[in-house]
Amino acid sequence: MEDFEIKNNDFLRQFEAEIDGDLIKLEYSEQERKIFLSKLEISEKLQEQGYQEKFLTKIFDYIEEKGRIRIVPTSKEVKKFFRANKSKYSDLLPVGMNI
Template identity: 75%
Template structure:
């Protein structure tokens, strides 16, 4: 699997990466110490190679590293990823929210 870097594009409010010459992005909005992960766009060819999980892992790890902010997954792909990795990222969910 090809290594890649995920960048936080503050101006466009999205996490983005170029993987195998394909553009991947996860749009977000921020409110009161919460980041709403809303629209995940990844080519099907990259999903088949499991790059969706790699990309989301890098995004979640980045957010966890920064601290002070909670994740609110609003897209179905991000919710699915969160459920599959609940134990690792449980502390990123706002108090009282369950997915």
């Protein structure tokens, strides 16, 4: 599995990564110190190779490093990832929100 960088594309409001010529992207919107992670697009090939998990991990770590902003997962893939990694990222949820 090759390593990759994520890019925060402010203009298109999405996180992106290119792997083997395929683009993975996660659309988001920000308001009031919250980031709504709304639409994940990933090819089946990359999904089968385990890149979805790695991509979302990098995004969550990036948001955690920035601090001062909370994650609101709105897509089913992001919610599933969050539930699986709840202990690591529980501080990123807005106060009072449960997933």
